[in-house]
Amino acid sequence: MMTLLKLCLLFSLLSLALSHDATFNSHLLPRPLILEDIDTQLKEHEEEINLQCTSWRFAAETNNLIPWKTIPRECAGYVKDYVTGRGYKLEMERVSNEAGVYAKTVLLSGDDKDAWIFDIDETLLSNLPYYADHGYGLEIFDPVEFDKWVEKAVAPAIEPSLKFYEEVLNLGFKVFLLTGRSERHRSVTVENLINAGFRDWDKLILRACDDHGKLATVYKSEKRSEMVKDGYRIRGNSGDQWSDLLGFAMSDRSFKLPNPMYYIP
Amino acid sequence: MMTLLKLCLLFSLLSLALSHDATFNSHLLPRPLILEDIDTQLKEHEEEINLQCTSWRFAAETNNLIPWKTIPRECAGYVKDYVTGRGYKLEMERVSNEAGVYAKTVLLSGDDKDAWIFDIDETLLSNLPYYADHGYGLEIFDPVEFDKWVEKAVAPAIEPSLKFYEEVLNLGFKVFLLTGRSERHRSVTVENLINAGFRDWDKLILRACDDHGKLATVYKSEKRSEMVKDGYRIRGNSGDQWSDLLGFAMSDRSFKLPNPMYYIP
Known part of the structure; x- marks a missing residue:
């Protein structure tokens, strides 16, 4: 669902970027600005997911959540990155x-x-x-x-x-x-x-x-x-x-x- | 302590950057590469602090820590950003x-x-x-x-x-x-x-x-x-x-x- 949304965002911004392409002077602007916008928006989207999923993880770890059967779909990447990355290891060590x-x-x-x-x-x-x-x-x-x-x-x-x-x-x-x-x-x-x-x-x-x-x-x-x-x-x-x-x-x-x-x- | 370390890192890299300055062609390279290195290293340092302090916060919130009197000095910025930012609000709402x-x-x-x-x-x-x-x-x-x-x-x-x-x-x-x-x-x-x-x-x-x-x-x-x-x-x-x-x-x-x-x- 979120990946789909992300792709939609990317495509809509990309088409916007292409429609403006002719007006860019590639010598003066080494990168089309609009692509930076996509970067920024994707980055903001990523930060939002990170914030939401960290908040979900804390609620899970402090036993605040109503019993759950699966992780939130939008946190799939977040949880994978966490358990396969340094975060999980660090926390294990600290405990x-x-x-x-x-x-x-x-x-x-x-x-x-x-x-x-x-x-x-x-x-x-x-x-x-x-x-x-x-x-x-x-x-x-x-x-x-x-x-x-x-x-x-x-x-x-x-x-x-x-x-x-x-x-x-x-x-x-x-x-x-x-x-x-x-x-x-x-x-x-x-x-x-x-x-x-x-x-x-x-x-x-x-x-x-x-x-x-x-x-x-x-x-x-x-x-x-x-x-x-x-x-x-x-x-x-x-x-x-x-x-x-x-x-x-x-x-x-x-x-x-x-x-x-x-x-x- | 960490701020000092960060400043030291910045200054040592900056002096390195300046000593090489003459060899750069500013037309071909719109930004000196070495400054990107500083950015990268500061970013990595920031990510490390973020990882360590998130791990500390998890341990605090799950009651795993030995009784503590103050937050870790290196997490001062992290805790401030968290409680004054959206993270704290989101978690309050979720609870x-x-x-x-x-x-x-x-x-x-x-x-x-x-x-x-x-x-x-x-x-x-x-x-x-x-x-x-x-x-x-x-x-x-x-x-x-x-x-x-x-x-x-x-x-x-x-x-x-x-x-x-x-x-x-x-x-x-x-x-x-x-x-x-x-x-x-x-x-x-x-x-x-x-x-x-x-x-x-x-x-x-x-x-x-x-x-x-x-x-x-x-x-x-x-x-x-x-x-x-x-x-x-x-x-x-x-x-x-x-x-x-x-x-x-x-x-x-x-x-x-x-x-x-x-x-x-």
């Missing part, structure tokens, strides 16, 4: 750095009951190769296609998360992996995590039969409640969805990784 | 729009116990005129100076918030204003709210003597707990700080307004 600073300030009790929870998808493992083939969130989520991808067990590690994961282990936290993936994907998930460099987690929790159909917020809160009942203190929690972090039995401190591609309630 | 869509979906029980909580500063009222005189968050917060500003009672309404506030009233919610301002500022706060167009709140809650010294998260959670004990259902909560929204007795749904200028724990 892990800040979480690292916090983790070091936590006084562990020495009873092996201080826990850190990690989500898996878009938190430890990146599904960017899958989303690259599916419009970076522009297509409605296809569970069948996504399962095929999961079963390949080739999702790469998010590097700053892997580094932070190691720090958490070294500091002596118990590590719980709490994922919305199904129990039937346990072995491929373990395989993928190990191949990506993750190790020594205390427990990997996946959705059992009776967890399917629950909202992620509820399922994850219930699992955290069980940890608390088992005497664990949840000192930190890292996830790319607010449904990883909110609800009940919440962590002392949560860290929200960026994810402008999809939303899980 | 209110999304909150409005949610508010309409809430089925009110008709027993006058469905409540919406609003924070005041940077949520209903804007202190931008004050922060404009104090570096938009670059200076450490000065409670004496800020009190003088509060006592003037001239903070303007945040327009999209005022519009949403009216909607909330019209839908039939009870409105609670829960602010970190001191009880001794009750009358100036009421005066300012009314002058800015706000009306008909059910209760205005300010910090009493024994609330001072409490973290905002604790103070506000305690006040929400009292509402719940009084039989209220907290259906929505709007605030610019995570300490308005997190803790206990949390709202069904929270809306985080942008505020890149200061952080209240």
Whole structure:
């Protein structure tokens, strides 16, 4: 839609430019001014898209949006540029750095009951190769296609998360992996995590039969409640969805990784 | 610091440009190429600052940062441009729009116990005129100076918030204003709210003597707990700080307004 609009704008300005062409003196004016106008207008259009999509991204990342199924069509290019560019990397690094600073300030009790929870998808493992083939969130989520991808067990590690994961282990936290993936994907998930460099987690929790159909917020809160009942203190929690972090039995401190591609309630 | 760096870069490139000047043929080259290089390098520098400060802002808005007292020095221009430009306005509008869509979906029980909580500063009222005189968050917060500003009672309404506030009233919610301002500022706060167009709140809650010294998260959670004990259902909560929204007795749904200028724990 927006690309169409852009093209229309370009053509209408171009025809305007051509109709005036004869009056230009190419020696005095190295470039026809009207082309600069097109440049300016396209640039303004680009800036407007950038502004609107940044505003949308902030609303998404701060959990202000009404549940959404796909990214806004006009933000397709913006989201692609962001997740494949330096912005996404930088933000990933910053989350892990800040979480690292916090983790070091936590006084562990020495009873092996201080826990850190990690989500898996878009938190430890990146599904960017899958989303690259599916419009970076522009297509409605296809569970069948996504399962095929999961079963390949080739999702790469998010590097700053892997580094932070190691720090958490070294500091002596118990590590719980709490994922919305199904129990039937346990072995491929373990395989993928190990191949990506993750190790020594205390427990990997996946959705059992009776967890399917629950909202992620509820399922994850219930699992955290069980940890608390088992005497664990949840000192930190890292996830790319607010449904990883909110609800009940919440962590002392949560860290929200960026994810402008999809939303899980 | 960054401005200094930029100036150094400019001067070093400029001297380079001047030393080569004699070799340029100004007829063939309408602009010395080296100046385009400066443009390019300054543009790249600007893009880098923009990227870094957007990443910082994302981390601030998602509550990922370790408590901070001032904005990063190199983001001074970025924050100023953002809060005085269209970005801040757009994001304010978006939060209110999304909150409005949610508010309409809430089925009110008709027993006058469905409540919406609003924070005041940077949520209903804007202190931008004050922060404009104090570096938009670059200076450490000065409670004496800020009190003088509060006592003037001239903070303007945040327009999209005022519009949403009216909607909330019209839908039939009870409105609670829960602010970190001191009880001794009750009358100036009421005066300012009314002058800015706000009306008909059910209760205005300010910090009493024994609330001072409490973290905002604790103070506000305690006040929400009292509402719940009084039989209220907290259906929505709007605030610019995570300490308005997190803790206990949390709202069904929270809306985080942008505020890149200061952080209240």
